[in-house]
Amino acid sequence: MNKDEYKKLVTKHSPKEPRLKNILVAFFVGGTVGFIGEFLIFILQESFGMSVSLAGIWTCLIIIGASSLLTALGFFDNWVSKCKCGLIIPTTGFAHSVTSSALDYKKDGLITGLGSNFFKLAGSVILYGIISSFILVIVRVVIGG
Numbered sequence: 001m002n003k004d005e006y007k008k009l010v011t012k013h014s015p016k017e018p019r020l021k022n023i024l025v026a027f028f029v030g031g032t033v034g035f036i037g038e039f040l041i042f043i044l045q046e047s048f049g050m051s052v053s054l055a056g057i058w059t060c061l062i063i064i065g066a067s068s069l070l071t072a073l074g075f076f077d078n079w080v081s082k083c084k085c086g087l088i089i090p091t092t093g094f095a096h097s098v099t100s101s102a103l104d105y106k107k108d109g110l111i112t113g114l115g116s117n118f119f120k121l122a123g124s125v126i127l128y129g130i131i132s133s134f135i136l137v138i139v140r141v142v143i144g145g
Helices: 003-013 019-048 052-072 076-086 092-103 109-118 122-144
Strands: none
Touching: 019 052, 019 076, 052 076, 052 092, 076 092, 092 109, 092 122
16 A cells, blocks of 8 residues: 555544544634633723733733743643633643643653753744744845845
8 A cells, every 4th residue: 555545544534533523623722711811901900900911911911921831730731622722722731731840751850851842832832933023024124125
């Protein structure tokens, strides 16, 4: 059996993904996370008299902390498997990936475990984010002046 025949066989017997359901779940869960973020900003502004930008910073910190804590407690992976991409918006997804990497290698010690592998998964996101930002700035300078 060659590679093409094998690929056809695997495709034939693989379960079909319910894409419309996944899209709707991601839409509503992502919207709920966004709503919670906006609600936190509102609460921080009204209760503590913070400016919009300061409340936004605190909201990001709260969401990052909650995502990391829920990952460490083992809840976040289960929720992601049910909610798909709606829960892995950039802030929560990045916090989850960093915390997961740290937990996977904590048994190897602080330096060779945590320190060496902390950004293992998130490192590629950082790298390509910096590279794409650099390229877009060059394009903007050349085209937009």
